[in-house]
Amino acid sequence: MAGGDSTALAALYDRYGRPAFSLARRICADEGIAEDVVQEVFLAVWRDPARFDPRRGAFGSWLMTLVHHKSVDAVRRESAVRRRTVPAGDDGDDRSAPAGPGADQAALGAVVAGQVRDALGALPDEQREALALAYFGGYTQREVAALIGVPLGTVKSRMFTGIQKLRGKLGPLFGDVPGDVTGGAR
Structure with missing residues (x-):
């Protein structure tokens, strides 16, 4: 894949695409964001395959680590966007609901x-x-x-x-x- 071989990328995706998406979806809790994360990871691997160092571990583990980090970054990014676009105390719903057991459970x-x-x-x-x-x-x-x-x-x-x-x-x-x-x- 070092030469930009798209068939090698396709083979990697065939082997690791499903588990990568599964991990991203679990972390992101949003299929669209998870798809974006997986696409970003495989594109990064295709652009710079030399980032993988076989002395540090197996390829699958390294790839899943990339997926994990990109997923966490995506969640943080989405959270920051929501904080900037929704004023404090305004969830887009004009009705005021008291913080009940659901809020306690979420905090816990x-x-x-x-x-x-x-x-x-x-x-x-x-x-x-x-x-x-x-x-x-x-x-x-x-x-x-x-x-x-x-x-x-x-x-x-x-x-x-x-x-x-x-x-x-x-x-x-x-x-x-x-x-x-x-x-x-x-």
């Missing part, structure tokens, strides 16, 4: 999301990568193993250990629930 959700993000950020790269590809990218453990180029057992171990660490950090937040840390059926 934001706090919890921040704590989960912090806990994920504290994990070693290998564990965070495996968990992100599986839970945010929609990959199976077998697909994660193929993407990052490690044995399936290694992926399972990284995910199990990562989940245990998350549980240790987030247990007080959610209440320590005994049982299967992988979330499987008992």
Whole structure:
């Protein structure tokens, strides 16, 4: 793809387009924005494929990291646009609704999301990568193993250990629930 080969780009898109879109849509919560993010990422990869350094990890992981960062940037950009275009206290609806339980839940959700993000950020790269590809990218453990180029057992171990660490950090937040840390059926 270094020579601007569009067939190589098409092959990459065929392999990574669906999981990239899935991740972008989960972060952006808007299909249109997610489509734009995926297009930007693949265009950036096509324009400058040398940005990928195989010594730092697998291509799929690197690509999903790009999608994640671009998605977060897009959400921040949209949020900033909304703040600038909607005056404080004006949501476009003339009716005034008191802040009720929905506002409390939204605030609590934001706090919890921040704590989960912090806990994920504290994990070693290998564990965070495996968990992100599986839970945010929609990959199976077998697909994660193929993407990052490690044995399936290694992926399972990284995910199990990562989940245990998350549980240790987030247990007080959610209440320590005994049982299967992988979330499987008992």
